[in-house]
Amino acid sequence: EDQVTQSPEALRLQEGESSSLNCSYTVSGLRGLFWYRQDPGKGPEFLFTLYSAGEEKEKERLKATLTKKESFLHITAPKPEDSATYLCAVRVYSSASKIIFGSGTRLSIRP
């Protein structure tokens, strides 16, 4: 069964304290891996798409990387406005119409 697991469930950091969020996946054939940011009471906002192992994408303080079994979202020198839930999701070749989501990591940055 295709599965996506995110860790940790919650992460509290001090402003400027860099860290990483993990997304591990077990799928039959990865078509693409996505990272989204979700603020409370709002819909997820797209951040990155990764397609193959070794690929990296960057946007401001965020950098996403992909291996054959997991993806990391690295946050460098975070600010309080980076506080949000970060969702990981995958599309698989066996059912390209469906996207499978992880349960998310709630990130809180203290000033």
Added chain:
Amino acid sequence: DGGITQSPKYLFRKEGQNVTLSCEQNLNHDAMYWYRQDPGQGLRLIYYSQIVNDFQKGDIAEGYSVSREKKESFPLTVTSAQKNPTAFYLCASSSQGEEKLFFGSGTQLSVL
């Protein structure tokens, strides 16, 4: 501006009542999706549609129904058969050849 509009923002359902959540997009996307989000859980797929007048069940379709009469619209009805409807409902769309989803702002459904 192009985007996805969900309404209402908040909805209350009485026992035995059917309610309909609206989702409209002006992105000219072919595919549309409905997800349910419960606190501390990931998004679970209810229904999806890749083309007008066609839709498929997702992982948790029981107690829900949809229609796709227009490309722009994909309403979701939560029927009285759905015994635990309290959740945050998200509509999304994507274009052919583009893998990522665009989301609406969500509807919070609660039971009175």
